[in-house]
Amino acid sequence: MDDDDVLRRLRRAAEAHTGAVRDMARFIEGFDGAPDAAALAEYAGLLAREEATRAERQDLLAALGLEAPSVEP
Numbered sequence: 001m002d003d004d005d006v007l008r009r010l011r012r013a014a015e016a017h018t019g020a021v022r023d024m025a026r027f028i029e030g031f032d033g034a035p036d037a038a039a040l041a042e043y044a045g046l047l048a049r050e051e052a053t054r055a056e057r058q059d060l061l062a063a064l065g066l067e068a069p070s071v072e073p
Helices: 003-030 037-063
Strands: none
Touching (some): 003 037
8 A cells, every 4th residue: 555545545434534533522412321231332432433543543644654652640
């Protein structure tokens, strides 16, 4: 895979991550504070999607040589 392919995949991954974050924001906006089974299941799915898209984006950036040693304080 050449850099152009990685960049195309990276742009798609960034868009997917943005969509996942937006969906999480919509969930939070509509959350009434009652963590019932349906809310917990939806949250778990949204969180998994957000993490998967973040990890894909990070892996593609690393493939291009862009890495941060740590973002932890």
